[in-house]
Amino acid sequence: MVSSPDESGVHALPESSGSTVSYGVTGRVATIVLDRPDQGNAMTLELVTDLVDALDRADADDEVAAVVLTGRGRQFCLGADLGEGFHHGGREPHPRHVAFIERFGEINGVPRDAGGVVTLRIAAMLKPIIAAVNGAAVGGGASMLLPCDIRVVGQSSRVGFVFGRRGMLTESASSWFLPRIVGISQAAEWVLTGRLIGADELLRGGLAGHVVADDQILAKAYELASEIADNTSAIATGLSRQLLWSMLSASSPWDAHGVESVGVYDLPSRADVQEGVASFLEKRDAAFPLRVPRDYPDYGPRWPARPEGDVSTS
Structure with a gap:
């Protein structure tokens, strides 16, 4: 529906x-x-x-x-x-x-x-x-x-x-x-x-x-x-959601820094950051083209990780 x-x-x-x-x-x-x-x-x-x-x-x-x-x-x-x-x-x-x-x-x-x-x-x-x-x-x-x-x-x-x-x-x-x-x-x-x-x-x-x-x-x-x-990039939101939750149990802020550094290096080459910057400079609403899960990057967290011994399939 x-x-x-x-x-x-x-x-x-x-x-x-x-x-x-x-x-x-x-x-x-x-x-x-x-x-x-x-x-x-x-x-x-x-x-x-x-x-x-x-x-x-x-x-x-x-x-x-x-x-x-x-x-x-x-x-x-x-x-x-x-x-x-x-x-x-x-x-x-x-x-x-x-x-x-x-x-x-x-x-x-x-x-x-x-x-x-x-x-x-x-x-x-x-x-x-x-x-x-x-x-x-x-x-x-x-x-x-x-x-x-x-x-x-x-x-x-x-x-x-x-x-x-x-x-x-x-x-x-x-x-x-x-x-x-x-x-x-x-x-x-x-x-x-x-x-x-x-x-x-x-x-x-x-x-x-x-x-x-x-x-x-x-x-x-x-x-x-x-x-x-209506206002945010699906890629940015998906990555940020997973980071916020997964870093609750991280041992050090360096864990967050590592993933975020990859994102800060990678995302400016992708269409959503380019659209976000252009829409800001042109004083218009952004139309972010990327989608999740289609464009979710490989380095993005997939949390929570299943433990060994968990035989679930879903």
């Missing part, structure tokens, strides 16, 4: 596709919608698989410059659908668990955590991704927000890292992401209490980038996505 913004510039959510995740593109902005509204968009293995497929689709589309992720209905995502149950060592695997393991593999000799499959796929995006958080985002739904680049929440939105209240440890790689975003003390308080966190506290704590009226969540997310898509 590809369309243009209406006369007012407003983007609309793609229609429900009958899948657990719906996908659409307006202009150069892709929208990914968690689409189980009657279940609060709770995560099933099917939803996780459909979400990874949608993220793959957006990342592979040269004409997509930014992505908005949201939930249909009253909630963003209420975490794992507990009705589906878990696969563990003492339980005969259901066929859907078997299919999930065949698709995404194992790590440390056990099936990969489904929430971590999502967060690590979001982390690997070459396109900036903006979370538009309607209603509640808890458990895996809260963790899903962490590798997004910008988070817009409504005034009544609530986020909860409720794992301890369900007898579960942190999951979805949230123990890596959350302290790096909000700091260890804030992360520890939110995780160890497992309480729901309101919009103002999310903003103070640094998890939310914007708090808006509930009916303005999508409008703000699309405003930010369009600002990226």
